[in-house]
Amino acid sequence: MFDIIVWGGAALSVAGLAGLVWCILRVxxxxxxxxxxxxxxxxxxxxxxxxxxxxxxSVIGLMMVILGISLG
Structure with missing residues (x-):
């Protein structure tokens, strides 16, 4: 159960990081x-x-990872 929260949070963090890289490249x-x-x-x-x-x-994803690790 908590593995889903951890991996979902990791996916959100990676998506957020990709968005940040896109913003940097655009500017x-x-x-x-x-x-x-x-x-x-x-x-x-x-x-x-x-x-x-x-x-x-990215922050929400990292929160999910920490929550999943803490509860799991």
Missing amino acids: MKARKAGLPDDELRATVQGVLPWNMGALFL
Whole structure:
């Protein structure tokens, strides 16, 4: 039973980590493109909600792993 919580949490953490890497790559690509300051700022503001969502997903996954290990 608790194995499912641990592995589900690990999957959520990996998904969150992938989202964070995607956010980093997207902003790096925008910076290397040499966009003007306004367009770069708009790109970063567009990525920010995705970044926060990925971070939240990763934290929830890690909480599930800790909970599954503690209870199991």
